[in-house]
Amino acid sequence: xxxxxxxxxxxxxxxxxxxxxxxxxxxxxxxxxxxxxxxxxxxxxxxxxxxxxxxxxxxxxxxxxxxxx
Numbered sequence: 001x002x003x004x005x006x007x008x009x010x011x012x013x014x015x016x017x018x019x020x021x022x023x024x025x026x027x028x029x030x031x032x033x034x035x036x037x038x039x040x041x042x043x044x045x046x047x048x049x050x051x052x053x054x055x056x057x058x059x060x061x062x063x064x065x066x067x068x069x
Contacts, residue, residue: 049056
């Protein structure tokens with residue numbers, strides 16, 4: 001007898017709040033989604049650096065100079 005079936009028969013809640021269909025998948029997670037988010041984030045950083053790199057560098061240097069004295 002599966003553990004989930006036993007829990008249902010006894011009227012006990014499952015071990016976690018995760019639905020059974022997700023528990024059956026294991027710890028795989030949503031790998032393609034995370035890969036897409038990572039690649040898009042890297043693309044945004046590269047694009048911003050290419051477009052506004054000199055301005056960002058000047059702003060950072062000015063801020064550090066004002067703090068450093």
